[in-house]
Amino acid sequence: MLEVRNLVFAYPDQESPWNFDFTVEPGQCIAVHGASGSGKSTLMNLLAGFLEPQSGDILWQDKSLRHHAPWQRPMTSVFQEHNLFEHLSVDANIGLGIHPGLKLTPRNQQAIDEGLQSVGLDGFGKRLPGDLSGGQRQRVALLRAILRQQPVLLLDEPLTGLDSDARDLLRQLLLDQKARGTLIVLASHDDEDRRILADNIYKL
């Protein structure tokens, strides 16, 4: 279970700080909903460990993550864009999620190939992110997150700006992950995303 307990954060020039407090069970998706500037992305960055809260705590299965570095947290983030290393091939981008030094076993490589096939990107492994469309890039980012096998997915507007086919495919991937027990925290403006994916709404 992921517990966010009175997590307080404010930027230096911010008058009233944000206070986040919610709980999510494995296999569930919580949709974080709010207007622009309401703190959705900040919450995602706090959970991922990219920002340091002023007070409060994040617990995963009753253990505090507060002082864990991003790479020590059981989470993978997918943002609206800039999820891939532009100078590395699709294979390498995914492979770095499996081993940070890209020391891959044949089984890892096989998993990457099968994963690419399952998201409709068979044969795209040697391409660079710049050669892909927005939807294809998001599929690669999501595939990396899935193959990284972390129990929590942090999704910050991952489907925004994509065409309907790409959205449908990614939604299906996320539903599959939920069914496998992955906990999802989703920040999205889109009502449809929330309706299809979310079990609970956390309003900011």
Add this chain to the structure above:
Amino acid sequence: MNNLAKRQQHSLRSHLTPGRPAPFSRPGWQLWPGFAIAGALVLLSLAGLGALVWEASLPDISQLWQSRYLRTVVSFTIWQAFLSVLLSLLVAIPIARILARQPAFSGRAFLLRLMELSLVLPSIVAVSGLVSVYGRQGWFTGFASDWFGASWNLYGINGIVLAHVFFNAPLAARILLQAIEGAPPSQLRVAAQLGLGRWWYWRAVEWPAIKPVLPGVAALVFTLCFTSFAIVMTLGGGPAATTIEVAIYQSLRFEFDSGQAALLAMVQLIICGFLWWLAARRGLTASLLPDRRVASHRTKAGSSLRARFADGTILGLFVLFLVMPLLAILIRGLPGMGSAFFPLGSFAVNPALLDATMRSLAIALPAGLMSVCAALLILACGTTSKRPAITRLTDVAAYLPLMIPPLVLGTGLFLLFRPSLGSSNEGLVLVTLINAMMALPFVLQMLKGPLGSLDSASRQQADQLGILGWYRWRWLHWPRMRKPLALAMAYGTGLSLGDFGVIALFGTPGQPTLPVLLYQQLGSYRMDAAAATGLWLVLLLLVLFSVFNRLGSPLHKTGLATKSPRSVPEPEHA
């Protein structure tokens, strides 16, 4: 417990208890080696200066204003540096503006490379080219005398300032061009839409772009001219045109007056230090070397035919100014190349030239490598550290070699290590070390931009995926750094290859490097041999640059990474 729960347990365990960390991933690896090198550089510099002062006991400081000689030396040094800065900027600003206005003409890339060459072209070689063009018997002097009846003496302040402009105007123009090209595209679009005339384009776009870097460029050019040695040695022409750096050399080499050398060194340190302190305090040193990663905005070309003709004429004159001395080196050196390599028709290679070449490379290659390694570690330390004191130390270490005369540093260190320094080979080690230090500020500037080019999104990704330490270097930095590193290595090695400062003091006449051999040949009026040696030195530099260029380009794909000419903005090569 079902499989899913097991998988989650496993994931949690593997992430909450650290697994095998990436090699060199502890923050200390990025911090302490650079800190140690920066500290050692500052300590070595202070120790060198201190040893000289200790050995000699400083003469009365009042000598500075009582001794006519010292007064003349200091005031001449400031005056020639001031004139050189003024003229260099007067040439550089229009050239930068024209190059920004004319982003696409054939030969532009060649001209830009030519302008960058000035940083590494050995002064003593360039001087021989300048003498061929502007000397008593020079092409230009002959032309000016025949057509305009003008007479002109290259030796003295004329020659010194001319040579300084030859070296520094292209460098300044390259940096200013980069600043203009870095102007916000929105501003350029608005200016183009409004059809601003040249004066208003200057007011609205160009001046705001170059204003922030101009004081830093002026400080850089002033320091380079203030501490210039080889040019003043060869073109000075007498005691009336002696700079501090040359006076230090004379004090150490001929008068054995290390006290006076130390006093002069401190005057130089105070003046240059104050200048750089002013520049650094106002954040003016951010981008003082050409960064080829900055894309050229395609701004409007010169609007009318007349304007384009004027631009072309000015650029043509500038190209002539740069190319003529190089052409002279080529034309004068080419006929002597055969006899320089194979004297008296023998088939055996001239051992003097061969030895000098090997000696130069034996000093320059390690010096280049040392400067690149030190620069990388210092930069890593500066960016990793959150303590202002450490960041300041790395800044000081980066600019200190520009201020302390290499001769003083070398002499001080020589005195300090004298008990253990015996053979001439150990002197050469000292020369290598000091050359590496002298190249450091330039190498550091070259690597600073590319090393900091990893955007925040990539850094966050890397943090989350655990791509740390060696892995981060290998997969994220190396693809961006490969070419800049090769270029920095080429510049570091090239600067050392052309050194005629430290080696003049520590080298033994019987074991010259190429610049020393060239100086000896000039001194004994063996002009053909000198021209051939000069040309050989330039050719060696070109070979060096193309070899490093080749090393900086990937030969084949490695692992899963593929080369990406489009997505990673990597610099082109000289």
